[in-house]
Amino acid sequence: xxxxxxxxxxxxxxxxxxxxxxxxxxxxxxxxxxxxxxxxxxxxxxxxxxxxxxxxxxxxxxxxxxxxxxxxxxxxxxxxxxxxxxxxxxxxxxxxxxxxxxxxxxxxxxxxxxxxxxxxxxxxxxxxxxxxxxxxxxxxxxxxxxxxxxxxxxxxxxxxxxxxxxxxxxxxxxxxxxxxxxxxxxxxxxxxxxxxxxxxxxxxxxx
Amino acid sequence: xxxxxxxxxxxxxxxxxxxxxxxxxxxxxxxxxxxxxxxxxxxxxxxxxxxxxxxxxxxxxxxxxxxxxxxxxxxxxxxxxxxxxxxxxxxxxxxxxxxxxxxxxxxxxxxxxxxxxxxxxxxxxxxxxxxxxxxxxxxxxxxxxxxxxxxxxxxxxxxxxxxxxxxxxxxxxxxxxxxxxxxxxxxxxxxxxxxxxxxxxxxxxxx
Amino acid sequence: xxxxxxxxxxxxxxxxxxxxxxxxxxxxxxxxxxxxxxxxxxxxxxxxxxxxxxxxxxxxxxxxxxxxxxxxxxxxxxxxxxxxxxxxxxxxxxxxxxxxxxxxxxxxxxxxxxxxxxxxxxxxxxxxxxxxxxxxxxxxxxxxxxxxxxxxxxxxxxxxxxxxxxxxxxxxxxxxxxxxxxxxxxxxxxxxxxxxxxxxxxxxxxx
Amino acid sequence: xxxxxxxxxxxxxxxxxxxxxxxxxxxxxxxxxxxxxxxxxxxxxxxxxxxxxxxxxxxxxxxxxxxxxxxxxxxxxxxxxxxxxxxxxxxxxxxxxxxxxxxxxxxxxxxxxxxxxxxxxxxxxxxxxxxxxxxxxxxxxxxxxxxxxxxxxxxxxxxxxxxxxxxxxxxxxxxxxxxxxxxxxxxxxxxxxxxxxxxxxxxxxxx
Numbered sequence: 001x002x003x004x005x006x007x008x009x010x011x012x013x014x015x016x017x018x019x020x021x022x023x024x025x026x027x028x029x030x031x032x033x034x035x036x037x038x039x040x041x042x043x044x045x046x047x048x049x050x051x052x053x054x055x056x057x058x059x060x061x062x063x064x065x066x067x068x069x070x071x072x073x074x075x076x077x078x079x080x081x082x083x084x085x086x087x088x089x090x091x092x093x094x095x096x097x098x099x100x101x102x103x104x105x106x107x108x109x110x111x112x113x114x115x116x117x118x119x120x121x122x123x124x125x126x127x128x129x130x131x132x133x134x135x136x137x138x139x140x141x142x143x144x145x146x147x148x149x150x151x152x153x154x155x156x157x158x159x160x161x162x163x164x165x166x167x168x169x170x171x172x173x174x175x176x177x178x179x180x181x182x183x184x185x186x187x188x189x190x191x192x193x194x195x196x197x198x199x200x201x202x203x204x205x206x207x
Numbered sequence: 208x209x210x211x212x213x214x215x216x217x218x219x220x221x222x223x224x225x226x227x228x229x230x231x232x233x234x235x236x237x238x239x240x241x242x243x244x245x246x247x248x249x250x251x252x253x254x255x256x257x258x259x260x261x262x263x264x265x266x267x268x269x270x271x272x273x274x275x276x277x278x279x280x281x282x283x284x285x286x287x288x289x290x291x292x293x294x295x296x297x298x299x300x301x302x303x304x305x306x307x308x309x310x311x312x313x314x315x316x317x318x319x320x321x322x323x324x325x326x327x328x329x330x331x332x333x334x335x336x337x338x339x340x341x342x343x344x345x346x347x348x349x350x351x352x353x354x355x356x357x358x359x360x361x362x363x364x365x366x367x368x369x370x371x372x373x374x375x376x377x378x379x380x381x382x383x384x385x386x387x388x389x390x391x392x393x394x395x396x397x398x399x400x401x402x403x404x405x406x407x408x409x410x411x412x413x414x
Numbered sequence: 415x416x417x418x419x420x421x422x423x424x425x426x427x428x429x430x431x432x433x434x435x436x437x438x439x440x441x442x443x444x445x446x447x448x449x450x451x452x453x454x455x456x457x458x459x460x461x462x463x464x465x466x467x468x469x470x471x472x473x474x475x476x477x478x479x480x481x482x483x484x485x486x487x488x489x490x491x492x493x494x495x496x497x498x499x500x501x502x503x504x505x506x507x508x509x510x511x512x513x514x515x516x517x518x519x520x521x522x523x524x525x526x527x528x529x530x531x532x533x534x535x536x537x538x539x540x541x542x543x544x545x546x547x548x549x550x551x552x553x554x555x556x557x558x559x560x561x562x563x564x565x566x567x568x569x570x571x572x573x574x575x576x577x578x579x580x581x582x583x584x585x586x587x588x589x590x591x592x593x594x595x596x597x598x599x600x601x602x603x604x605x606x607x608x609x610x611x612x613x614x615x616x617x618x619x620x621x
Numbered sequence: 622x623x624x625x626x627x628x629x630x631x632x633x634x635x636x637x638x639x640x641x642x643x644x645x646x647x648x649x650x651x652x653x654x655x656x657x658x659x660x661x662x663x664x665x666x667x668x669x670x671x672x673x674x675x676x677x678x679x680x681x682x683x684x685x686x687x688x689x690x691x692x693x694x695x696x697x698x699x700x701x702x703x704x705x706x707x708x709x710x711x712x713x714x715x716x717x718x719x720x721x722x723x724x725x726x727x728x729x730x731x732x733x734x735x736x737x738x739x740x741x742x743x744x745x746x747x748x749x750x751x752x753x754x755x756x757x758x759x760x761x762x763x764x765x766x767x768x769x770x771x772x773x774x775x776x777x778x779x780x781x782x783x784x785x786x787x788x789x790x791x792x793x794x795x796x797x798x799x800x801x802x803x804x805x806x807x808x809x810x811x812x813x814x815x816x817x818x819x820x821x822x823x824x825x826x827x828x
Contacts, residue, residue: 027605122380126234173536191234329794333648398648441747441812587743
């Protein structure tokens with residue numbers, strides 16, 4: 001287990017700096033995790049309030065299944081409970097959370113519907129298990145909250161109600177997505193952020 | 208022939224990383240090829256499902272005229288048949304396929320018309336054989352499909368109906384363009400993506 | 415005191431180049447300062463009319479509480495009085511001023527209201543002292559002027575009227591924000607610029 | 622004179638690569654020049670059809686007052702006559718020409734008016750000789766043409782009619798601006814491109 005930590009921490013830091021360049025994790029927003037082991041559950045996770053453009057491997061903590069820090073300095077992200085919920089319910093190997101302009105706009109615009117569907121785009125095929133652009137992806141929107149236990153329960157409910165969802169939005173907050181490993185989770189971020197931008201801009205561009 | 212492969216593979220990888228920075232090939236989308244020889248036909252082509260921001264020369268395969276891999280590991284892109292169709296019908300030396308936000312929006316908005324024209328822009332002069340901004344470029348839109356043989360036939364039909372076209376759009380999918388060599392194909396991507404952005408934004412900006 | 419100057423100057427230059435990449439300080443616009451000491455008051459501040467993409471540590475001056483240069487070549491920014499006003503009234507350790515597209519558009523659109531509020535976004539939590547997205551941030555808009563003494567008084571008035579504000583806009587000019595240190599001020603720039611972009615785009619995207 | 626050429630060529634190449642990153646000179650578009658000497662008139666100018674993201678010092682030619690090449694390989698830009706016209710009528714030390722999305726959109730939208738004014742923005746103060754945001758800058762729009770002698774005359778007419786203009790737009794083509802040296806010309810590009818983006822987006826953002 002220990003041997004996986006330095007490599008995963010470096011990979012998380014690299015993903016972080018790339019997302020920062022795209023403006024998806026400005027102002028210390030966003031947090032990222034990857035599973036180090038399942039039995040017992042151990043996560044590598046970004047520490048709280050770090051500049052994501054300068055994230056380095058030593059800003060990554062190792063935590064246990066309760067979110068307690070086993071290795072590394074600093075506090076784990078306030079949203080650690082959400083990461084743990086996704087890992088448990090989806091068997092994810094990595095969980096990535098971004099704050100983009102378009103996720104903020106669309107999560108607010110469709111909040112009353114509890115989510116929205118994305119359908120007919122080739123880019124959807126990059127989501128794990130999707131083999132055609134005719135796929136209909138439902139992206140749940142969860143009302144934001146500062147009560148992390150309550151928010152974690154809302155996330156768990158949404159994940160159970162939508163077993164096929166590849167991600168979800170927190171309203172006026174951002175995107176959560178995941179994958180069996182960090183590369184897949186990164187791919188899912190790029191795909192969903194791309195599709196959010198397409199949906200956001202198309203209303204403007206042509207009517 | 209062998210001597211051309213390492214250089215072309217490195218050049219394809221360099222183009223790929225540049226397009227990734229612009230957000231044109233997110234989420235492992237997009238694929239790129241260049242002709243190594245014509246008799247027999249040999250292509251250097253990106254392998255499937257690679258992160259285009261980390262594409263390296265060893266992610267490039269050598270394939271024959273049937274799309275079978277002669278050198279390199281991994282599967283060739285699922286859209287290899289489209290690359291081969293463009294090479295054969297246009298005599299192209301390189302074929303580049305990008306997934307941009309604006310190509311997704313415009314290929315959908317004008318799908319019922321089967322394409323749209325771009326006219327009057329100086330940037331059009333960068334397209335091979337175009338010597339004035341008064342040029343009228345028709346950009347065909349082809350309905351997307353997961354049946355690659357059928358999609359390849361649709362592409363061939365479009366290329367034959369529009370012998371002057373410098374590229375085409377797959378609906379809600381992306382842009383294909385090509386050139387006599389990689390530099391010309393890259394230039395065509397930049398020109399067409401630029402013009403798509405102009406057309407997409409102008410509806411919004413001023414009315 | 416002298417020992418802090420080289421490090422702060424290098425940090426200011428690094429922040430400057432990052433903001434330039436994002437297009438927030440084009441055309442030599444923008445200016446940045448950080449407090450070297452409070453008794454007596456000493457500021458490190460960018461010299462006037464420097465390309466912010468090429469800002470180096472030796473473009474940073476040391477000034478006293480009147481804005482007179484103690485160390486370094488060049489003139490201090492014409493807006494030095496505004497920096498000094500923020501430092502005095504807010505106890506700020508760093509003051510950053512950017513010129514973004516969205517701050518120009520929104521500071522003009524809401525000028526008649528004297529400002530606008532931003533409410534309900536998770537990103538607000540990155541502002542110092544804010545612990546919930548339910549926070550309502552009022553961003554004052556101050557009419558622009560070339561009379562720096564008058565503009566400094568307008569800024570002081572706005573800061574006194576809105577003791578909780580984390581920044582303000584100069585109309586058709588740009589954003590001022592600050593923090594207890596440079597890292598916090600940089601975070602505040604990113605957060606407020608992000609939120610300005612969200613507000614600016616949402617009018618367009620969905621209606 | 623010779624001693625200035627290598628340095629100016631390197632500086633032009635550096636400016637070029639920066640503008641390419643911003644998407645202002647895609648697809649080999651754009652061209653840049655700087656004066657090497659006035660008596661006799663000698664210009665360093667980009668050669669035609671070079672990828673501006675890979676522009677190197679050896680893609681820069683030295684030409685005389687007729688546009689004939691004195692040093693370097695390749696053809697000078699087709700728009701060399703326009704550069705020479707600006708140098709002669711404005712006494713410019715550098716002339717920069719970009720093709721941005723917003724210059725294409727706005728030069729078309731306001732073509733019937735022959736130009737448009739930009740007024741009230743602090744960013745205007747970065748234009749040489751402008752000391753207040755209350756400045757009113759008229760940006761002439763010139764109908765595009767492939768007849769370079771005719772286009773050069775149109776440019777000369779516009780420059781004479783508007784002796785205070787800091788730049789002009791060619792319709793559906795791009796921006797020309799200049800400065801006493803390359804640094805000033807680069808600053809003018811950034812300022813005018815910024816202001817074009819503000820004007821273009823504000824119609825969309827808020828109405």
